[in-house]
């Protein structure tokens with residue numbers, strides 16, 4: 001079977017968590033390799049409904065080892081509260097099934113505050129941060145101004161390092177933003193209440209993954225957000241601060257030698273986008289409201305209404321190339337069942353010219369969508385489990401999307417539950 005990455009093709013929220021939850025049973029190890037508590041993977045299964053932020057979605061399967069890799073923005077406070085809330089619903093989480101990389105850098109208590117202060121400073125020019133401290137965290141990581149999870153086993157040196165980092169960060173908090181400085185007492189509270197509590201899970205996950213590879217075990221890499229939010233290939237600066245692409249998985253998971261045999265790109269049957277930035281196919285008014293309601297499009301982390309619009313084949317084609325996807329999972333097809341006709345964006349108009357190519361970020365605000373209109377099926381399809389049992393119009397919609405995207409659609413999801421899936 002080999003290793004697999006499940007990645008987002010668009011702006012995030014494509015339904016990756018639901019696909020990981022579905023497929024995890026076939027893998028021995030599930031790894032989160034980038035991002036942090038800024039996005040949520042929604043999973044609905046026998047245990048209930050969960051919005052996972054840092055925990056890998058394999059946590060619900062017995063006998064699966066879940067790894068939080070070195071590429072993740074590890075926020076001990078968020079992780080401890082997530083472990084507590086998921087455990088409270090009867091899910092077993094212990095040091096056997098959850099492993100945290102000793103090389104993951106810690107998101108420190110001031111990162112969230114700095115994020116919020118910067119968004120407030122930007123006022124109406126803000127990037128739409130979820131204020132989880134992700135951008136300040138990654139900036140500090142690359143400046144070597146944070147600490148590694150493994151340092152929690154060396155408390156004396158850690159306290160010394162943190163105290164120096166706090167002195168440095170306070171210069172920014174007080175000098176740039178006029179905010180209160182962090183104190184040694186606050187830092188100590190954070191260490192005792194959150195950071196030291198993650199120690200039982202910390203280990204050399206690089207070694208664990210190398211051994212799993214050597215033993216012929218299969219690894220599933222779970223990404224956060226999507227291609228268009230990738231720091232290098234997305235709609236910069238309206239991206240996240242990490243690489244959301246499958247190519248980063250071996251590095252961010254701690255196993256650079258890992259080969260990825262299959263890359264499942266998750267695409268929603270229509271478009272959604274949280275936060276700021278150009279969103280070419282955006283709908284407004286009543287038609288946006290209807291789609292948002294039908295799809296329950298409110299952020300898993302923030303509850304913010306998501307921006308919505310029709311399927312964008314230009315952006316999706318680009319997203320597929322960036323991810324090097326080998327197979328597509330098309331989710332939420334059931335949501336479109338209310339529409340009489342369904343628009344699909346096949347091209348953009350840019351400077352009066354029709355184009356197939358996704359534009360450079362600075363040119364993107366000038367792009368206008370060109371739509372084709374497909375007939376709707378106007379039937380509940382949530383109980384369909386075989387492709388041939390879908391109404392003809394729904395099949396045609398999937399085939400039209402497949403040829404426009406240029407990659408095989410191997411899964412069609414028709415509901416949030418684990419088994420609401422058509423495997424082609």
Ligand code: GDP
Pocket residue numbers: 008012013014015016017018039040041042043044225296300331332333334335413414415416
């Ligand atoms: P992720 O971050 O990519 O995992 O995406 P989200 O957590 O935002 O998941 C998308 C939302 O759609 C969640 O509320 C899922 O439960 C839900 N969902 C996923 N697949 C389907 C589907 O095929 N149909 C419907 N109706 N809902 C789905």
